[in-house]
Amino acid sequence: MNTPTAPHTPPSVFAVRDLWKVFGPKADRVPGDAGLAALDAAGLRARTGCTAAVRDVSFDVRKGEVFVVMGLSGSGKSTLVRCLTRLIEPTSGTISIDGEDVLSMDAGRLRELRRHRAAMVFQHFGLLPHRSVLDNVAYGLEIQGVGRAARRERAAEFVTKVGLEGMEHRRPGQLSGGQQQRVGLARALAVDPEVLLFDEPFSALDPLIRRDMQEEVVRLHREEGRTMVFITHDLSEALRLGDRIALMRDGRIVQLGTPEEIVGSPADDYVRDFVRDVPREQVLTVRAAMRPARSTESEAGPALAPDATVHEAIEAVARTGETARVVQDGRCLGVVDQAALLGVVAGVAAPAGKAAA
Numbered sequence: 001m002n003t004p005t006a007p008h009t010p011p012s013v014f015a016v017r018d019l020w021k022v023f024g025p026k027a028d029r030v031p032g033d034a035g036l037a038a039l040d041a042a043g044l045r046a047r048t049g050c051t052a053a054v055r056d057v058s059f060d061v062r063k064g065e066v067f068v069v070m071g072l073s074g075s076g077k078s079t080l081v082r083c084l085t086r087l088i089e090p091t092s093g094t095i096s097i098d099g100e101d102v103l104s105m106d107a108g109r110l111r112e113l114r115r116h117r118a119a120m121v122f123q124h125f126g127l128l129p130h131r132s133v134l135d136n137v138a139y140g141l142e143i144q145g146v147g148r149a150a151r152r153e154r155a156a157e158f159v160t161k162v163g164l165e166g167m168e169h170r171r172p173g174q175l176s177g178g179q180q181q182r183v184g185l186a187r188a189l190a191v192d193p194e195v196l197l198f199d200e201p202f203s204a205l206d207p208l209i210r211r212d213m214q215e216e217v218v219r220l221h222r223e224e225g226r227t228m229v230f231i232t233h234d235l236s237e238a239l240r241l242g243d244r245i246a247l248m249r250d251g252r253i254v255q256l257g258t259p260e261e262i263v264g265s266p267a268d269d270y271v272r273d274f275v276r277d278v279p280r281e282q283v284l285t286v287r288a289a290m291r292p293a294r295s296t297e298s299e300a301g302p303a304l305a306p307d308a309t310v311h312e313a314i315e316a317v318a319r320t321g322e323t324a325r326v327v328q329d330g331r332c333l334g335v336v337d338q339a340a341l342l343g344v345v346a347g348v349a350a351p352a353g354k355a356a357a
């Protein structure tokens with residue numbers, strides 16, 4: 001893992017350590033038994049009849065980030081995220097939210113956790129077919145015991161926020177799939193949870209509506225800065241939405257990093273293979289191609305921000321024919337030239353975050 005520990009790293013909302021979830025007979029003995037824990041999925045099943053859906057996983061979800069859990073079907077994504085609020089009971093390990101131990105919460109505290117602090121948005125939002133859009137959005141507040149007038153007012157605000165103004169009185173059956181998902185999203189947002197947990201909410205949507213909803217999530221996230229945990233098996237969705245991505249394989253996190261780190265410095269052959277078809281120039285930033293400025297290079301040429309993509313830099317360099325400067329707060333951090341940029345695209349440059357020699 002190569003997540004930078006910048007001095008301004010936000011505090012953790014969830015902190016997960018050494019987490020295991022094993023399904024099957026006498027599941028508890030697996031995490032503590034080095035011999036069993038070392039077996040692969042087939043070996044463990046043959047020896048014990050157990051499946052280790054989550055294996056010794058540790059990570060933090062930081063305040064205000066979109067944390068994506070990505071992996072192929074069966075890699076353990078849903079189990080992992082359900083463990084966060086104990087919708088699935090972990091076998092071993094620790095989980096805390098804002099420093100509070102989740103595993104020692106009683107039933108009342110858990111209810112409060114799931115309703116107020118970390119609300120889950122499912123693929124099938126469970127809309128109530130006989131209720132209007134407005135009342136569906138207000139439903140979460142109703143469960144919380146908010147009075148009718150107050151909850152309808154707040155629901156109306158979120159109906160507008162997700163772009164369903166004018167449809168307040170329709171029933172879910174009178175909406176498209178994408179509109180129904182907006183209702184579900186508005187319902188989750190209206191209860192104002194600290195963290196929103198999304199379990200593949202868009203996987204049943206057609207690609208255009210899906211893209212639309214992804215943009216909606218990005219927009220809401222920008223406006224509200226809410227912490228989000230987002231499960232997906234779709235790499236392009238993960239790259240588009242994630243501030244950081246945990247890539248899972250057979251219950252383990254094989255790499256945790258920013259999209260740029262995952263694409264630019266894959267941790268192993270599995271990750272490299274996973275990201276092979278990603279257009280690198282659209283994910284990697286100019287930092288991946290930057291070198292120190294020589295003589296007068298820091299004084300001329302197009303200026304780029306450090307988070308400009310390689311794609312943008314190639315355009316700027318091609319347009320001007322000059323070496324581009326990477327500038328932050330008026331200071332030149334380094335330069336990028338055409339050869340280094342093309343090297344990044346071809347996958348032969350220095351790893352992300354490191355200056356080329």
Ligand SMILES: Nc1ncnc2c1ncn2[C@@H]1O[C@H](COP(=O)(O)OP(=O)(O)OP(=O)(O)O)[C@@H](O)[C@H]1O
Pocket residue numbers: 023024051052053071072073074075076077078079080233
């Ligand atoms: N209740 C259960 N009992 C036994 N095994 C289970 C149970 N739930 C999940 N598993 C197994 O745990 C592993 C991880 O499943 P999980 O649903 O977490 O994966 P996933 O990555 O979310 O998959 P998908 O993308 O298909 O939803 C799989 O091998 C699955 O068969």
